[in-house]
Each structure stands twice: as C-alpha cells, then as structure tokens.
Amino acid sequence: xxxxxxxxxxxxxxxxxxxxxxxxxxxxxxxxxxxxxxxxxxxxxxxxxxxxxxxxxxxxxxxxxxxxxxxxxxxxxxxxxxxxxxxxxxxxxxxxxxxxxxxxxxxxxxxxxxxxxxxxxxxxxxxxxxxxxxxxxxxxxxxxxxxxxxxxxxxxxxxxxxxxxxxxxxxxxxxxxxxxxxxxxxxxxxxxxxxxxxxxxxxxxxxxxxxxxxxxxxxxxxxxxxxx
Amino acid sequence: xxxxxxxxxxxxxxxxxxxxxxxxxxxxxxxxxxxxxxxxxxxxxxxxxxxxxxxxxxxxxxxxxxxxxxxxxxxxxxxxxxxxxxxxxxxxxxxxxxxxxxxxxxxxxxxxxxxxxxxxxxxxxxxxxxxxxxxxxxxxxxxxxxxxxxxxxxxxxxxxxxxxxxxxxxxxxxxxxxxxxxxxxxxxxxxxxxxxxxxxxxxxxxxxxxxxxxxxxxxxxxxxxxxxxxxxxxxxxxxxxxxxxxxxxxxxxxxxxxxxxxxxx
Ligand SMILES: Nc1ncnc2c1ncn2[C@@H]1O[C@H](COP(=O)(O)OP(=O)(O)OP(=O)(O)O)[C@@H](O)[C@H]1O
Ligand SMILES: [Mg+2]
Numbered sequence: 001x002x003x004x005x006x007x008x009x010x011x012x013x014x015x016x017x018x019x020x021x022x023x024x025x026x027x028x029x030x031x032x033x034x035x036x037x038x039x040x041x042x043x044x045x046x047x048x049x050x051x052x053x054x055x056x057x058x059x060x061x062x063x064x065x066x067x068x069x070x071x072x073x074x075x076x077x078x079x080x081x082x083x084x085x086x087x088x089x090x091x092x093x094x095x096x097x098x099x100x101x102x103x104x105x106x107x108x109x110x111x112x113x114x115x116x117x118x119x120x121x122x123x124x125x126x127x128x129x130x131x132x133x134x135x136x137x138x139x140x141x142x143x144x145x146x147x148x149x150x151x152x153x154x155x156x157x158x159x160x161x162x163x164x165x166x167x168x169x170x171x172x173x174x175x176x177x178x179x180x181x182x183x184x185x186x187x188x189x190x191x192x193x194x195x196x197x198x199x200x201x202x203x204x205x206x207x208x209x210x211x212x213x214x215x216x217x218x219x220x221x222x223x224x225x226x227x228x
Numbered sequence: 229x230x231x232x233x234x235x236x237x238x239x240x241x242x243x244x245x246x247x248x249x250x251x252x253x254x255x256x257x258x259x260x261x262x263x264x265x266x267x268x269x270x271x272x273x274x275x276x277x278x279x280x281x282x283x284x285x286x287x288x289x290x291x292x293x294x295x296x297x298x299x300x301x302x303x304x305x306x307x308x309x310x311x312x313x314x315x316x317x318x319x320x321x322x323x324x325x326x327x328x329x330x331x332x333x334x335x336x337x338x339x340x341x342x343x344x345x346x347x348x349x350x351x352x353x354x355x356x357x358x359x360x361x362x363x364x365x366x367x368x369x370x371x372x373x374x375x376x377x378x379x380x381x382x383x384x385x386x387x388x389x390x391x392x393x394x395x396x397x398x399x400x401x402x403x404x405x406x407x408x409x410x411x412x413x414x415x416x417x418x419x420x421x422x423x424x425x426x427x428x429x430x431x432x433x434x435x436x437x438x439x440x441x442x443x444x445x446x447x448x449x450x451x452x453x454x455x456x457x458x459x460x461x462x463x464x465x466x467x468x469x470x471x472x473x474x475x476x477x478x479x480x481x482x483x484x485x486x487x488x489x490x491x492x493x
Pocket of ligand 2: 244245246268273347348349
C-alpha cells in the first residue's frame with residue numbers, strides 16, 4: 001500500500017475512522033481515545049454522518065483496535081452498537097497488542113531412557129517414557145511422571161512449587177527433591193519390584209511423603225489447584 | 229563393504245582390549261576377514277594381548293601423519309591369514325589423531341575387511357570420540373559392578389547421541405557364585421538398567437589372564453569357558469541365535485536370559 005502521509009494527519013484524534021476495503025469495511029478505533037469517546041463517536045457515525053454506508057447489502061466489518069485489546073465486555077458493547085444495523089457483520093477485532101496471553105507451560109515428553117550424565121530441565125511438567133537411571137537428573141518446574149523406573153535424581157517444582165509431585169511406576173530414586181525439600185529414597189527394603197504399584201511423592205507438611213498414584217487426585221483436589 | 233564395530237566401556241580395565249582381541253580371533257576362526265584397530269594411544273596393549281608386539285614397525289599415528297601407507301602399518305596375525313591389526317602408538321603425539329583422520333582410515337579398512345574392530349580407550353574424552361568416529365556399531369563392555377554399569381550407561385547415552393546403531397552389551401567377568409549369593413549385580417538387573425540387547429556374558433576366567441600373558445587369547449583354548457563365551461558372541465554377531473552359556477545350574481536364570489536375547493518362546 002502506498003504511503004499516505006498528508007492524506008491523513010498522524011495521531012488524529014478522531015476516535016473512529018471508517019474505511020472501505022475491497023470486501024467490506026474497516027473501523028479503526030483510535031487507541032489514543034478513551035473507550036467512552038469511541039462509543040460516542042461510533043454512535044454518531046452509525047446514526048448520522050455515515051448512514052448511507054449502512055443501507056446497502058451485507059458488509060463485513062473488521063474492527064482494528066490498535067495497540068489496545070478490548071475486554072469481552074467492551075467488545076460486547078461495541079457489537080451492540082453495530083447490531084442495530086442489520087447489514088453489518090462483525091468479522092473480527094484485530095489488535096496489534098503484543099501483551100501475550102499468559103501461556104500454560106507445555107509438558108515435555110522424553111521418549112527413552114535418561115542415562116547417567118544426562119540432564120533434562122524443563123519449565124513445566126516432564127513425562128519420561130522410559131527409565132531415569134542412576135546418575136541422571138530430571139528437573140521440572142512442575143511435576144515429573146516416569147513411565148518406568150526412577151533410579152536417578154528427580155527434582156519437581158524446582159523453581160518454587162511445593163505442590164509439585166514426582167510419580168513413577170517403580171520408585172528407586174537416588175534422591176528426590178520437591179521445591180527445596182531433599183530426601184533420599186524412602187526405605188523400602190529389598191522389595192520385589194514386580195509387586196510395586198505406581199506411586200508418587202509429594203510434600204505433606206514440608207516433608208516428603210509417598211503414596212499410591214490413585215491418591216494423587218484426592219490430594220490435589222484437597223490441597224491445591226482447585227477442584228476443577 | 230565391511231562393518232566397523234567399536235568396543236567401548238567408559239570405565240577402564242573392564243575388558244575392552246580382551247573383548248576386541250577375542251571377538252576378532254573368533255570372527256577370523258569363522259573365516260571372516262578381520263582388522264583390529266587399537267586407538268588407545270599411549271597405553272597400547274592390544275598387540276601384547278595378540279602376541280604381535282615384536283612385529284610392529286609403523287602405527288596409526290604414522291599413517292595419519294603420512295610417515296607410511298596404511299598397508300605398511302597393518303600387521304598380519306601369526307595364526308590367521310585374514311586377521312590383521314593396526315597398532316596404536318606408544319610414544320608419538322596423540323593429538324595427531326582426529327575423528328576425521330581416523331574415520332578415513334576406518335573407511336578404507338572397511339573396503340578390505342569384513343569386520344573392523346576398534347579398541348577404544350577408557351573415558352569419554354577425545355580418545356573416545358576418535359574411536360567412535362568411524363564406527364557403524366558399538367559393543368559396550370561392562371562388569372557386574374555398579375560403577376562399571378554407571379559408566380556403561382553414560383557411554384550408551386553418548387553413543388545414542390552419535391546416532392550409531394543401537395549398541396550391544398557384553399557383561400564380562402561374571403562370577404556365577406557371587407551373583408547367586410547376591411554379592412554381584414544380577415545380570416537381569418544390569419540389562420534392565422542399560423536397556424540394550426545383551427550380546428553375551430563372559431565368565432571371570434583365569435584362562436583370560438594367562439592367555440593374554442602368552443599372547444594367545446583365551447578364545448583359542450577350546451576348553452576355557454570364557455573362550456566358549458567369546459566364540460558364541462562372534463556367532464551372534466554373525467547372526468546365529470546361540471543360547472547363553474549356562475552360568476549357573478539355576479534354570480530360572482537361564483530362561484530369563486533366553487527371553488532377554490530373544491531366544492525363548
Ligand atoms: N573374563 C575375564 N576373566 C578374567 N580376567 C579378565 C577377564 N576379562 C579381562 N580380564 C583381565 O582384566 C584386565 C583388564 O582387561 P583389559 O585390558 O581387556 O581391559 P580394558 O577395558 O581394555 O582396559 P583399559 O581401559 O585399560 O584399556 C586384564 O588383566 C585382563 O586379563
Ligand atoms: Mg584396553
């Protein structure tokens with residue numbers, strides 16, 4: 001598109017600018033103006049100056065909100081203003097806002113054995129589909145789930161989450177760490193691995209505790225992360 | 229085109245050189261053209277174990293630094309016409325070797341031999357990288373001891389990163405009565421931890437030491453149990469399915485092992 005300096009003064013205080021494009025209309029909602037100003041101007045334009053525009057066939061409307069991102073409520077108010085005009089179809093609200101939607105950390109899935117000398121570090125939960133061998137380390141800011149034997153060192157909640165857990169099918173860790181609590185493998189004696197059932201370690205009153213995996217949900221639901 | 233197999237372990241003294249020499253001879257016994265390559269610069273001893281020390285004129289460093297041609301450095305075995313070895317250098321500067329230069333030599337050897345067996349130095353530093361550089365496959369040697377298994381695990385991780393074919397495991401110096409009494413790591417436990425295929429279990433056998441001292445590897449001795457174990461390993465490398473040596477009278481153990489190497493039903 002050609003540079004249009006001169007046609008449109010920069011930083012114009014017009015709250016709403018309406019432009020025709022090939023397949024519809026663009027409403028530019030000035031991000032320098034208050035939401036009230038925009039609503040008022042929108043009203044004026046819809047019912048006054050731009051009425052001619054609004055009488056034709058169906059028109060797709062894109063609303064550009066600049067660097068501002070409207071809340072659901074604000075969007076609804078704008079939709080309401082436009083809905084009185086049957087031929088306008090709101091296609092989308094476009095915002096150049098770079099404020100990222102807060103991202104849930106993605107779990108990291110490792111396939112295979114984590115071997116001696118290898119370190120896995122991840123922001124979020126870690127799932128190991130295999131064993132964690134002696135001399136290997138897995139650090140996660142979230143939970144650690146081992147679909148195999150945990151023989152090495154696992155550190156869950158390593159950046160301060162004391163609600164993190166470490167779960168494994170076979171528990172034989174060199175060391176377990178959750179948040180800042182360190183513990184050696186629970187004394188299980190020479191238990192036959194064939195008869196163990198999947199377990200998880202968690203912090204109970206700042207002490208490492210181990211329980212059957214089937215209790216994980218009840219502990220989570222009671223203590224933290226809500227019941228949803 | 230032959231295949232290059234590196235024999236490695238991480239931990240020192242677990243039996244890499246013994247394993248290289250014995251598997252090499254066993255493969256030669258089966259009529260294969262074999263070349264043993266010693267990459268343990270400064271601590272060479274494959275030639276001693278093979279009883280070929282007195283024939284060395286040139287070595288691998290001479291080949292890399294172009295003091296001689298590859299063919300000139302190859303030593304023919306005194307027993308087999310189609311068994312050769314490329315010795316390491318005892319004294320010369322080992323920094324002359326690079327992964328690229330050794331890889332080039334191994335590639336050339338693969339053109340002339342069915343098997344190129346590379347005896348790796350202990351450790352996981354440059355010497356290891358050099359030994360592994362030209363290899364297609366790897367044999368990891370360990371002993372039934374926690375520290376050796378730990379190092380084997382480390383090495384397997386590094387081999388996986390090198391994109392070699394899945395390494396195969398040799399557990400060396402197993403003493404059946406110690407395993408039975410629970411004083412030595414269980415074979416099954418080792419295989420479970422390392423999670424790679426078991427190529428063979430070699431018993432601890434005095435015949436290995438006396439054989440090495442005479443320059444007559446134990447595999448030449450038809451009566452030694454370790455010799456039998458090495459011959460079986462060679463047959464497995466050649467694709468035969470050979471059951472594991474009965475190390476104990478305990479049938480349960482053997483059956484479990486059979487399952488592990490895919491021989492059981
Ligand atoms: N199965 C066995 N029974 C008895 N002795 C053995 C056996 N295997 C190896 N040995 C002995 O153990 C010692 C070390 O073996 P070897 O030199 O093959 O190990 P290596 O891994 O090559 O050592 P390095 O790391 O120093 O190169 C030798 O004295 C050898 O004779
Ligand atoms: Mg050696």
